[in-house]
Amino acid sequence: MTQLKQWQHKDAAHHLHPFTNQADINKKGTRVISHAEGAYIYEADGHKLLDGMSGLWCCNLGYTQPKINQAIAEQLQELPYYNTFFQCTHPRATELAEAISHRAPAHMNRVFYTNSGSEANDSAIRMIHRYWDALGQPQRKAIIARENAYHGSTIGGASLGGMEFMHKQFSPLQDIHHIAQPYWYGANADISPDEFGLQAARELEKKIQELGENNVAAFFAEPIQGAGGVIIPPDTYWPEIQRICDQYGVLLVVDEVIFGFGRTGHWFASECYQLTPDFIVFAKAVTNGFQPLGGLLISDRVGKALLSHTDDLAHGFTYSGHPVACAAALATLDILSEGYIDKVRNELSQAMQDYWLALGEHPLVGQARCKGFVGALELVKDKSSRERFDKNGKAGTLCRDASLQSGLVMRATGDTMIIAPPFILDRSDVKDLTEKAWQALDITLKQLS
Secondary structure (H helix, E strand, O other): OOHHHHHHHHHHHHOOOOOOOHHHHHHHOOOOEEEEEOOEEEEOOOOEEEEOOHHHHOOOOOOOOHHHHHHHHHHHHHOOOOOOOOOOOOHHHHHHHHHHHHHOOOOEEEEEEEOOHHHHHHHHHHHHHHHHHHOOOOOOOEEEEEOOOOOOOOHHHHHHOOOHHHHOOOOOOOOEEEEOOOOOOOOOOOOOHHHHHHHHHHHHHHHHHHHOOOOEEEEEEOOOEOOOOOEOOOOOHHHHHHHHHHHHOOEEEEEOOOOOOOOOOOOOHHHHOOOOOOEEEEOHHHHOOOOOOEEEEEEHHHHHHHHOOOOOOOOOOOOOOOHHHHHHHHHHHHHHOOOHHHHHHHHHHHHHHHHHHHHHHOOOEEEEEEEOOEEEEEEOOEOOOOEOOOOOOHHHHHHHHHHHHOOEEOEEEOOEEEEOOOOOOOHHHHHHHHHHHHHHHHHHHHHHO
């Protein structure tokens, strides 16, 4: 038995995978990723793939970053672990809180640590309740989020998320309500994107009025919906959302687990969209994926209310602010500060405009879209009517497999293909990526025909 077969056999016998049909993968045999270098990953059989998804939206600086490795190794020697409970801290946790705050919008100066974006969204729910308790409005419990949103896999995060296939497998938390997503293309709207953006935003106002404005605590949303298919809202959407939150006193929680730390060409997408959030949820790219770390950035007004409580905050995690994860994050922020944010905003976003959008000319693509260094392709049977293929996801699955065959990792969400490549690519690499994507589209079209 080859080494690859041994790994696949052990995996099938003992490893339960997330977001996977286990019986199907056991039958096929898992794809074993054995090593990585730069922006490329390698399967155990030697097949080389350009990682168009930066791992799981997290390895924004690719896989070869000695400075992060060194920071991890040195921290393991100095202080491999200590907790931040019971009036304790350690140097890296304090340094990182300051470093993130200095890069965040000016009104956000406090950080609460978790181990993931899922935990951070759960923590936001807890903090929101505590905020309204401090203000003497404990009845404000209702939280509004969006359909097809993704906010993680914990009970709280999955309840906030608007993905029906997840909700079918558990009982979501009460007091969480959903409104339509700002998905102009998917809605097959016959109005302009700007008008659609306003209509989608005003769904929030309608829901607040329906629930009673004195009962609504917060609105959760990703600046761009990532796992839902890179849904880039029309330009009119976010200004109207901000107006509505301000008018009704509803807390705005911006989930930047994917889009924080440079993906839009800004440290945080909240700056890109000129938002004034009460919470920013972060994770993934804060450590370049080299260590698990997540957290919340908390606005000054929320922080003031939280500090007004005289009892202990009854919330936290054993590994909140883990010293090794914080060391990895500090090194990551230092590297990102070496011009990568500007590179995304100027060079890479322009390369996406020049090369990725040209994929919209392919016979299989109804729309190509991008923002910063993220992109999506809508696969359709008919461009003019936006008609999908008979079974949603069939074209996407074929295209995903064809993409791997072409040497590119491109993710399928239904019949929408999405990418979020590492920032270490240059303009010529983006051109190469889109050529591989075109090849995958050709293969897919042939199979569908």
